[in-house]
Amino acid sequence: MTDTSPALPPLTVTIGLPPAPVSPDVESDLAVGDPAPAYRGGTDADDAGLARMIAAFRVLQVRHARVLAHESAAQGLGITDTRFLVHLAAAEGQATTPKQAGDVLELSTGATTSLLDRLERHGHLERRPNPSDRRSILVHLTPSGAAVARTVGAAYASAFSEAVPVAERVDVAAALEDIGAALDRRYRASTAR
Template identity: 35%
Template sequence: MTAMPETATPEHYWYGEDPSPAEMLEALRAFRRADAAMRRRTAADMAMNETDLRALQVVIARELDGRSTSPHHLADVLQISTASTTKLVDRLTRSGHLVREAHPTDRRGVVVRATPHAHDEVHERLAGMHARMAGVADDVPRAARPAVVAFLREMTAVLDDDEPIAPLTTAPTAVDGDA
């Protein structure tokens, strides 16, 4: 069995003696796993891949915010190539979920817009889950909400940090006679 570093405990590894941060982070990890699984299930249930569903959500969210969406913006948000974005927009156009339109201010540009069919389908399939999620959020005591929001935003900033992590190194090998 491998020995743990002196500062680590089996329960809290590098989080120290107070179990609260470890419990909070484990709850956050469980949420992230559940969120990823829900996105996979939702995409599969809607007979789409996850990237197509995410693109549709981006376009709809921007429309609800009064903004248009260019294919270039989708490529940036989804972190995919322009060629992949073209294929994605082609698929969602063929399926009746998106339409291409002339850009309102750039004669050479194009924007994509969700069709009424797409809005109806997404709302029909996700409204119940969103209502349940809003109910859970509503159950958080009002006084605790700013702390919860701050925690989640700070965790987002940590996860969005682009600082590279050093690669793992090879463990030293045992010398003959050492055991």
Template identity: 35%
Template sequence: MARARMDRGDEPSMFDPRVLDPDQEVVSLRGMDDAEIDQIVELLRTLRLWREAEERMSEASRRYMKLGDTDMRALRFIIAGQQNGMVVTPGAIAEHLGISTASTTKLLDRLAAAGHVRRLPHPSDRRSVAVEVRDETRRAARDTVGRSHARRFDVAARLTPSQREVVTRFLRDLAATADEDHHPTS
């Protein structure tokens, strides 16, 4: 088996099992030639590039809107609910985010104080309130997160249906490895 391919100059690829596991204690390379291994290493390296780019995009959106990740997730949920004619309640937000009602109250207090949301009387349940995103925040979210999502959607739309199925299965299987990593077998 040939020597591991280098990423930049003399730096070996940190995704290459020929570098990280040359004795094949964890990763079996049986039946694979170097071209096949190189292709898999390049796929993993490219996934890392996507993950880093996605993290930069998310961070830029959060910085632009001066919000944390949970706050951004709440705003996206409220916006989607509003756009689909749903009355968004604090309980629905708590359920969507998987957080307590007390945490949701703090989150909504923060978002309201920053001018992102407003609480209104619920149209049919006087014990509850409706939460709405202010127009300025909705526009800012559309111009940051929305446009990024549209570009990603366009990339996925360029694939054929069978290519999308392969990519979807691959990413789902890859995501499942994270669950396996948290529950290793003996």
């Protein structure tokens, strides 16, 4: 099948480095058109800057999805399995309940049980009785699961280290945290209706 959609103009993303053009394979995954059609309140520079940020975020999402899929497959896992192992590893030794696991991944009870069963079979996590509530269990990362999380995390650490100079990392982290918080506020407001 031949792609007849119009080509996107090259997009460059700069974070302390010279602009890097977006490859055609990523461009083909992105929708053509104004990435911020509802935003019309600032100057042309504001509009261009916002449009560029949103386009850069879309490219980042595509590339993140590809890396996560590749790293998951290399570990013999599904994407959701890997996301949960990375989540548990980031909790720095704190266990979680199956309900909390399902909430984090937005999974049903049945899907969460399947996920935990799969990861336990692989030896990446274990279920233990909850000492503060004998009716429930806690999910703990095993050394094998921690190794998977470290391997996947290393791919991201390498990319961030390559792309963001040391002097800019705190500012970039703060910007990402602020964007995440703003998206979370929007999500919570829309689901509270």
